Structures are given as C-alpha cells and as structure tokens.
Amino acid sequence: MSIPAGVIPRLRDDDPLAYDALRARALDALQELSGEQWTDYNHHDPGITLLDAFCFALTEDIFGARQPLLDLLTGPDGRIRYRALGLRGAEEILPCRPCTDMDYTRWLLDRVPGALQVHTQSAAGDGLWRIQLEVSTPDGAVATAARAYWAQRNLCEDLDGLPSVLEPRWCTLSVDLGIEGTRAPEDILAELVERSARYVDAAPERRSLSARLAGEGDDVSLADVLDGPRLRQGWIETEDLALDRDNRIYFGDLARIALSVEGVFEVARIGLEADGLAGSGEALPRRGDGWVLRLRWPDHREAIMDWKISRRGNRVSVAADALLQRLDDLRRNSQGRATVDSAPEMAGSPLSRPRGRYVPPHTYVSLHRQLPHIYRERFDAAATAQFHAYVALLDQWLAHGNAQTCYLRDLYTTKPGPRASYAWNVLGDANIPGLEALYTTHRERLRENVFAVADDPIERRGRVLDHQLALYGEGVWQGSIRPFGWYFSAEAWHLHLFERKRLFLVRITTLTRDRYGGIDYSRRSLGRRGNTPALQQRASLLLGFKYHHSRLLMTPLATAGIALATKNAPTASMQEVPAEAHPPVIWGPARRRVVEAMGTDLASAARSLAQHFQALDPAALSPALLRSAVHAERYRHADATAIWLGSEEQGPSWVLPLRSPRVSPEAAAICLHEFACRLQLECEGMHLVEHTLLRPPAGVEADLPEDFYRYRLTAVFPAWTARGKHPSFRRVALETLTLNTPAHIHIETIWLNARSMQRFERRYAAWLEAMQTYCSHRLAGSERTDASARRVERWACRLRKQIARERQRGLAT
Numbered sequence: 147m148s149i150p151a152g153v154i155p156r157l158r159d160d161d162p163l164a165y166d167a168l169r170a171r172a173l174d175a176l177q178e179l180s181g182e183q184w185t186d187y188n189h190h191d192p193g194i195t196l197l198d199a200f201c202f203a204l205t206e207d208i209f210g211a212r213q214p215l216l217d218l219l220t221g222p223d224g225r226i227r228y229r230a231l232g233l234r235g236a237e238e239i240l241p242c243r244p245c246t247d248m249d250y251t252r253w254l255l256d257r258v259p260g261a262l263q264v265h266t267q268s269a270a271g272d273g274l275w276r277i278q279l280e281v282s283t284p285d286g287a288v289a290t291a292a293r294a295y296w297a298q299r300n301l302c303e304d305l306d307g308l309p310s311v312l313e314p315r316w317c318t319l320s321v322d323l324g325i326e327g328t329r330a331p332e333d334i335l336a337e338l339v340e341r342s343a344r345y346v347d348a349a350p351e352r353r354s355l356s357a358r359l360a361g362e363g364d365d366v367s368l369a370d371v372l373d374g375p376r377l378r379q380g381w382i383e384t385e386d387l388a389l390d391r392d393n394r395i396y397f398g399d400l401a402r403i404a405l406s407v408e409g410v411f412e413v414a415r416i417g418l419e420a421d422g423l424a425g426s427g428e429a430l431p432r433r434g435d436g437w438v439l440r441l442r443w444p445d446h447r448e449a450i451m452d453w454k455i456s457r458r459g460n461r462v463s464v465a466a467d468a469l470l471q472r473l474d475d476l477r478r479n480s481q482g483r484a485t486v487d488s489a490p491e492m493a494g495s496p497l498s499r500p501r502g503r504y505v506p507p508h509t510y511v512s513l514h515r516q517l518p519h520i521y522r523e524r525f526d527a528a529a530t531a532q533f534h535a536y537v538a539l540l541d542q543w544l545a546h547g548n549a550q551t552c553y554l555r556d557l558y559t560t561k562p563g564p565r566a567s568y569a570w571n572v573l574g575d576a577n578i579p580g581l582e583a584l585y586t587t588h589r590e591r592l593r594e595n596v597f598a599v600a601d602d603p604i605e606r607r608g609r610v611l612d613h614q615l616a617l618y619g620e621g622v623w624q625g626s627i628r629p630f631g632w633y634f635s636a637e638a639w640h641l642h643l644f645e646r647k648r649l650f651l652v653r654i655t656t657l658t659r660d661r662y663g664g665i666d667y668s669r670r671s672l673g674r675r676g677n678t679p680a681l682q683q684r685a686s687l688l689l690g691f692k693y694h695h696s697r698l699l700m701t702p703l704a705t706a707g708i709a710l711a712t713k714n715a716p717t718a719s720m721q722e723v724p725a726e727a728h729p730p731v732i733w734g735p736a737r738r739r740v741v742e743a744m745g746t747d748l749a750s751a752a753r754s755l756a757q758h759f760q761a762l763d764p765a766a767l768s769p770a771l772l773r774s775a776v777h778a779e780r781y782r783h784a785d786a787t788a789i790w791l792g793s794e795e796q797g798p799s800w801v802l803p804l805r806s807p808r809v810s811p812e813a814a815a816i817c818l819h820e821f822a823c824r825l826q827l828e829c830e831g832m833h834l835v836e837h838t839l840l841r842p843p844a845g846v847e848a849d850l851p852e853d854f855y856r857y858r859l860t861a862v863f864p865a866w867t868a869r870g871k872h873p874s875f876r877r878v879a880l881e882t883l884t885l886n887t888p889a890h891i892h893i894e895t896i897w898l899n900a901r902s903m904q905r906f907e908r909r910y911a912a913w914l915e916a917m918q919t920y921c922s923h924r925l926a927g928s929e930r931t932d933a934s935a936r937r938v939e940r941w942a943c944r945l946r947k948q949i950a951r952e953r954q955r956g957l958a959t
Contacts, residue, residue: 216502324412352380706748775822865897
C-alpha cells in the first residue's frame with residue numbers, strides 16, 4: 147500500500163506508554179486509592195492538572211529514552227568510538243587462527259609472496275606440521291613461510307623441519323587449434339597460455355568479501371563469510387584448494403580450457419611435454435619427490451614455431467613478436483597481488499560501521515513552566531513554595547533520567563578508573579524559579595552528599611562489563627577468587643577485580659580468537675605483551691594477578707636488592723603472644739602517611755622496612771614470615787619494643803624487635819604489611835611451558851614417558867607467596883586453567899619455592915633466547931646453526947628434567 151507524501155499513518159494499536167494510556171492508568175489508580183475522598187477528576191482540579199503535567203513530562207522522558215541507540219552513542223564529532231565502548235567489528239572477532247590444514251594453506255598462500263600452492267600435513271597426529279611450497283619467486287619464501295607459521299602457531303604444535311620449496315620441472319605447451327571469428331589469433335593464444343598456466347599451477351582464485359557476499363545470496367551472514375583465518379589478499383574456496391589434490395594434469399582438461407577461450411572452434415591436439423617425465427599419453431603427474439610441474443611461458447620465437455593455428459582448414463600465420471609481448475604483459479600481471487578485502491572505513495564496504503546522529507544535551511525544561519499560569523499565581527507565598535516543592539520532586543526525577551540517557555557513552559566506556567555510574571542533574575533556579583531557596587545546602591554539595599553517595603560505581607559498572615562481555619559469549623566469574631584479596635584493602639580489592647574484568651573486555655579479541663595460540667619463539671616473548679599466549683593472559687586475569695603478560699617473576703626481587711632465605715636459614719625468634727598484646731590499626735588513617743614515606747618502588751620499601759625492624763634483613767627474608775605478614779589480623783603489639791606476628795601453623799608467633807623505641811609499633815606493622823603485600827603482588831604470575839617445544843632431536847628420552855610431549859602443557863606458579871602456598875588457591879588455579887585450556891590439551895600445574903623458581907626461570911629464559919637465536923641462524927643458513935641447536939637442546943634438557951622431577955616429587959597437580 148502506497149502512502150501519500152506528507153501523510154503519517156495512524157497506529158492501529160495505541161502505545162501503552164503514550165499520554166492517553168498513561169493518564170487513563172493513573173486515573174484508575176487514583177480512583178482506587180482515594181475512594182470517596184476525591185471525586186472531581188476534571189481538568190480544572192489542581193491535582194488532575196498536576197497529573198496531566200506528570201503524564202506529559204513522562205511521555206517526553208520515554209520519548210527521549212527511545213532515541214536510536216546509535217544517536218546516543220555518537221559523540222560531538224559525529225563518530226561512534228566503538229573500541230572505547232568495548233565493541234569490535236566483525237572482521238576482528240569472527241575470524242579465527244589457522245587450525246586445520248586448509249586454514250594453514252590459506253594463511254600461507256596469503257602471507258608468502260609468489261605462493262602458488264601450499265601443502266600442509268600433520269599426519270602423525272602429534273601436532274608437528276610439514277609444509278611444502280610452490281612459489282613463482284623462491285627467494286626468501288622459506289623464511290617468510292616459517293615466520294608466518296610461527297606467528298600463528300597453536301599451543302603444543304610446531305614445525306617438523308623448515309618449510310621446503312618444491313623445485314619446478316618445466317614443461318611446454320603444444321597446440322593444434324582451429325579458430326573462427328574476427329578475434330586476433332595472438333589474443334586467442336595469449337589467453338590460452340594464461341589459462342593453461344593457471345590450470346598447471348593450480349593456483350587458487352581469490353575472492354573479495356563483497357564478491358563472496360554477492361555470490362552466496364541473502365541467506366549467508368558475515369559469520370559464515372568470515373569463518374577461518376583473516377586474510378589480506380581475499381578468500382580462497384575449499385574447492386579451489388582441492389584442485390591439486392588429484393596430483394595429475396589431464397590433457398582433456400586442457401582441451402576443455404581451450405574450447406572455453408573465445409574464438410577457439412576446434413582442438414585437434416593439445417598437450418604438455420616435459421623432459422624426462424613419462425605420462426600415460428592423456429595425463430602427466432603434477433608433483434613428485436621434491437618437484438612440481440610448471441608451465442614455461444613462451445619467451446622466444448622457437449617456443450611457438452610448432453604451434454598450428456588454422457581457420458576453416460587454412461593455416462593462419464601468427465605475429466610472433468606481438469604474441470610474445472602480449473604473453474610478457476600477462477605474465478607480469480599474473481604475478482601481482484592486490485588487497486581485495488574492503489576496509490571498514492571504505493564507503494559501501496560490507497564491513498562498514500553503523501553511524502548515528504549526534505544529539506547534543508539540552509537544558510532540562512521544568513514541567514512547572516508547562517502548567518497553566520493560574521497555578522503559579524493563585525496561591526499565597528507558603529502555598530506556592532509548597533507547590534513548587536511538590537513539582538520539584540517530580541522534576542528532579544525526570545531530570546536525572548534525562549541526564550542518565552545522555553550519559554550512556556560514559557557508562558559503557560572501557561577507559562580505566564571507577565567512573566560514576568549515575569549521572570545527576572541537580573535542578574536550580576534556572577530550571578524552577580525560587581527552587582534553590584528551598585535547599586538547606588548548596589546545589590553541588592547536595593549532589594555530592596545526597597545523590598553521589600547512592601552510587602556504587604564499581605558494582606554497577608561491573609554489571610555493565612558483564613553485559614558487554616556477554617555480547618561475545620564470555621563471562622568473568624570472580625566468585626572463586628574473591629576470598630584471596632589478602633594484598634589489598636576491601637575497597638582496593640574490589641577495584642582490582644574490576645580492572646581485571648575491564649582488561650578482559652579490552653583484550654577480548656585476543657582472548658577469544660587466539661585462546662589456543664602459542665608464542666612465536668622466533669621473537670622475544672619475556673616482557674613482551676604482544677607475544678604471550680592468550681591462555682596465559684586469560685588465566686592471569688581470571689586469577690587476579692597484577693600482570694597478565696609473560697615475564698620473569700623473580701626479577702622484582704633482584705631489581706630491588708631483595709633475597710629470600712632458604713628453608714634452613716635462621717629466622718626471627720618465635721614466642722607466645724603476651725596476654726596484654728592488642729592488634730594495631732593496619733587500615734587506619736595513619737596508613738597513607740606510612741605508605742607514602744615508603745616510596746613507590748620495592749627498593750625504597752625494603753629500606754624503609756630495615757629502618758623499622760632490626761631483625762629483618764632484606765637480603766635474607768623468610769618466605770613464611772612474608773606469607774603471614776599479608777594477614778592484617780595476625781599482628782599484635784604490647785609496647786614500643788616489638789611486634790608479634792602470628793605464624794601459619796597456629797603456634798608461637800614471630801617476635802620482631804623494633805629498631806628504636808621512637809618507632810611507632812603501628813607504623814612498623816603497617817610498613818611490614820605493605821611491603822609483604824607489595825612484594826608478593828609483584829612476584830605472582832605464571833609461566834606456560836609447551837612440552838612439544840622441549841622435544842629432543844633424537845626422539846623420546848628413556849627416563850620420560852612416551853606421552854610427555856604430545857599435547858601437554860605445564861603451568862609453573864610460585865609456591866612461596868601467600869596465595870601460592872594456599873591449597874584452595876591452587877585448586878582454583880587448576881580449575882581455571884582446565885576450564886580455559888582447549889579440550890585436546892592436557893595441562894598440569896607445578897608450584898615452585900623461591901629457590902626452584904629462580905633456577906627454573908634462569909633455564910627458561912636461556913632456552914627462549916637460544917630458540918630465538920637458533921631460528922635466526924637456521925633461516926639465514928648460518929654456519930653457527932648446529933651450535934645454536936646444541937645450545938637449545940642443552941637448556942631444553944634441563945627444563946625437561948626439572949619439570950619431570952617436580953612431578954615425581956608430587957608437586958604436580
């Protein structure tokens with residue numbers, strides 16, 4: 147049905163939130179509540195007039211809340227900051243890392259310049275991939291393919307040797323054709339050579355995103371089209387990749403290709419000739435041991451002398467120079483590679499982002515101004531003030547709702563910090579004349595003391611983050627980790643957990659799309675945020691660690707000049723706590739002053755600790771004492787001479803003499819507590835070790851089980867910290883890793899004391915450095931490759947033995 151221009155069709159069903167519907171519902175409720183006490187419901191009644199104004203204002207407020215979401219998210223510059231709102235584009239979130247042989251084939255064809263075909267295989271099911279390349283330009287292809295694989299390597303998988311380039315075995319084309327029409331024979335032959343070369347090379351065709359969407363029809367979504375690895379040079383269909391799986395080139399297919407060329411009428415003979423290669427007469431093998439068949443494009447007169455071209459039985463002469471020039475142009479064009487996937491910023495792109503219209507915030511107009519003039523003059527001063535107060539209550543509620551609608555961009559932002567979750571618009575004389583005279587305090591103070599205190603920004607914004615994460619099918623359940631906030635005050639712990647959840651949303655693309663990705667060991671990984679396994683990042687954020695990237699956990703100790711005592715080293719004396727001892731105020735007002743005096747780094751905090759306690763040597767601190775020191779309820783003091791610290795074993799307490807009677811016991815307790823919390827927070831984290839990368843070159847070692855390398859991970863945690871020592875935290879850590887590790891991978895955890903962790907990290911860092919050097923030497927063909935390989939194996943052997951030893955000791959869970 148066509149609607150004339152300028153005519154707005156009436157809705158058949160009334161909006162339940164429209165003015166008439168709201169007024170009718172309000173009158174029904176009013177009649178039910180008032181009974182016989184209120185019988186005049188006509189417009190002249192002041193109460194009904196207020197009700198009319200209320201329904202009108204509420205209708206306007208509902209209209210504002212129904213603004214298009216895109217308009218509410220649009221900033222003053224007319225743009226929607228999608229990333230700042232925790233929103234990712236389809237081209238970011240829908241593709242995945244390569245995981246199948248077809249995925250790796252597509253990925254390497256996309257990343258290796260001049261690649262015609264790629265053959266990938268992991269036949270033994272051990273996660274070791276073998277790659278063979280067919281390339282038009284072999285220079286640098288092996289190194290490029292290896293680095294492309296390492297950049298997208300998955301957990302517990304690796305290359306079984308460097309990729310190899312198949313040597314071309316050249317063949318020539320022989321033809322005997324009959325043509326018709328007016329098309330030049332040089333153009334016909336040039337197109338035939340190009341199509342035949344494409345068939346022999348089996349190079350797959352690339353399709354742009356727009357072409358795929360147009361060709362697949364309306365029933366195909368972006369999720370279907372963007373499935374698989376993200377490619378820069380266009381998508382390659384599985385059918386095109388399978389062209390080369392038969393491994394034979396049939397002359398009958400060449401004949402069909404020739405007949406599809408415009409101007410070819412008859413194919414008397416067409417075939418391929420290759421020196422030293424025997425075929426069946428109707429086909430040739432496409433690949434052999436280390437070689438692949440390639441068509442040599444004619445580049446001189448002798449190459450086309452035997453070609454026969456006829457029209458209606460008469461031999462046609464071919465302009466050899468023109469044909470060779472045409473072939474040279476086609477060959478150059480066929481080697482070019484252009485980006486065919488359209489970017490989101492391009493107009494008309496299928497990936498273009500929705501846009502909105504910026505709606506500037508407007509000054510709230512009080513419904514008091516919408517009442518008839520008589521209601522502003524008929525009362526005396528006291529009644530007018532009372533009337534204004536009644537209207538102001540309603541106005542204030544509506545003004546807050548309008549402000550909250552305009553605050554949507556700030557509510558859903560992923561910027562750090564516990565920003566307010568409510569927006570308040572405290573009305574004043576500019577909105578309702580004389581209103582500020584009714585306030586008992588200033589407007590801004592009213593905002594802070596009355597409205598802002600009702601806001602719990604961490605809790606409410608945490609629920610907003612839950613909503614945003616749910617858009618990606620993710621959730622950060624922190625209930626199991628909440629009891630372990632020993633290094634923080636209650637408020638700081640809630641803020642810390644909020645920040646972990648916020649970071650999870652900020653890195654949502656990596657943590658979901660790359661969750662089974664491994665490190666690129668050809669590049670530096672320790673201390674590099676961009677080369678840390680997504681599984682390690684996920685687990686670190688879920689477990690509440692301060693850092694979620696790969697790093698050496700014992701480095702903060704060495705940097706600050708701090709060392710931990712061995713198990714048998716003497717510690718502070720232990721005694722029973724005196725009966726008159728009482729707990730100091732650890733989280734009191736004095737804490738801020740003490741913490742500021744300690745400085746921001748561990749080294750200055752260690753010096754401050756030594757100034758308070760004469761028995762605590764930063765070069766030989768007891769891990770057990772540090773673990774107890776993070777619990778504020780274990781501190782006691784009776785006088786100004788010492789602090790008693792309860793031990794883990796519910797027995798005698800440590801007696802920590804103060805360095806001077808002038809030292810405040812409370813300040814000393816705060817200093818020790820802050821130092822212990824800060825130190826253990828800095829040193830907590832994890833390492834993720836893939837067993838397959840530790841495999842020896844000669845096979846399985848005799849003292850290790852056969853399944854030690856295949857799809858196995860070991861997560862290494864510090865056992866000397868307060869959380870690392872606690873059995874419940876260990877169970878939470880194992881459960882978190884198990885739930886987030888891919889199902890085909892078996893993961894175990896080992897917990898190392900300080901001395902074992904130092905030994906492990908020294909070996910682990912040396913092994914990673916050796917791997918990086920070995921990859922560089924190997925790709926460059928350096929004469930130092932063998933020496934680098936021996937160095938890798940030396941450190942890998944030490945890591946294997948330590949991991950196996952810790953498992954045998956029963957430290958593995």
